[in-house]
Amino acid sequence: MNKFITPQLPYAYDALEPYLDKETVVLHHDKHHETYTQKLNMAIEKHPGLFETPVEKLLSDLDAIPEDIRLAVRNAGGGHYNHNLYWMALGPKAGGEPTGELLAAIMRDFGSFEKLKELMSEAALNLFGSGWAWLSLNGQKLVVEKTVNQDSPLSIGHTPVLGLDVWEHAYYLKYRNVRADYIKAFWQAVNWVAVEASYMATK
Numbered sequence: 283m284n285k286f287i288t289p290q291l292p293y294a295y296d297a298l299e300p301y302l303d304k305e306t307v308v309l310h311h312d313k314h315h316e317t318y319t320q321k322l323n324m325a326i327e328k329h330p331g332l333f334e335t336p337v338e339k340l341l342s343d344l345d346a347i348p349e350d351i352r353l354a355v356r357n358a359g360g361g362h363y364n365h366n367l368y369w370m371a372l373g374p375k376a377g378g379e380p381t382g383e384l385l386a387a388i389m390r391d392f393g394s395f396e397k398l399k400e401l402m403s404e405a406a407l408n409l410f411g412s413g414w415a416w417l418s419l420n421g422q423k424l425v426v427e428k429t430v431n432q433d434s435p436l437s438i439g440h441t442p443v444l445g446l447d448v449w450e451h452a453y454y455l456k457y458r459n460v461r462a463d464y465i466k467a468f469w470q471a472v473n474w475v476a477v478e479a480s481y482m483a484t485k
């Protein structure tokens with residue numbers, strides 16, 4: 283039986299400074315993300331056979347999850363998986379623009395990288411309450427979308443490529459109520475090499 287674990291950050295806690303400050307990253311990863319992972323494990327303990335199922339698969343077919351843990355898997359499993367993706371897509375000395383096949387797909391589906399940034403920033407800024415803005419694949423087409431709480435695009439049959447967490451825990455310590463400044467900073471921390479690798483893997 284393999285319990286779910288919170289992946290270690292592929293960089294130091296302060297590596298995303300000045301865009302994401304160390305204190306926020308420590309709390310966000312070691313407390314918030316870890317709590318989702320633990321709550322997912324607590325839920326799955328009730329049906330331990332499901333420890334064999336990858337979280338992507340659990341979230342892709344919530345109807346198949348036993349009813350007594352379905353909401354917990356949706357919330358905690360979504361939180362676990364969404365944050366795995368979030369940290370993987372960030373990095374030090376990042377920002378800039380995507381390249382290669384990912385850039386080609388962005389040009390095809392949005393016209394330009396600037397347009398994608400604008401649409402995703404808008405989605406993140408206008409999301410009411412807690413949730414995520416996403417660049418996802420719907421079939422072979424890239425789309426910008428948002429989800430509330432810890433819902434994952436996987437649960438509507440899409441594959442997330444890049445997630446922008448707009449829960450206040452992602453930015454409040456440094457950016458206070460100014461979500462727009464956090465969103466601008468987020469783009470400076472996106473590691474497009476990693477995002478393109480995950481795009482190529484899921485495409």
Ligand code: MN
Nearest residue numbers: 314447449452
């Ligand atoms: Mn978060």
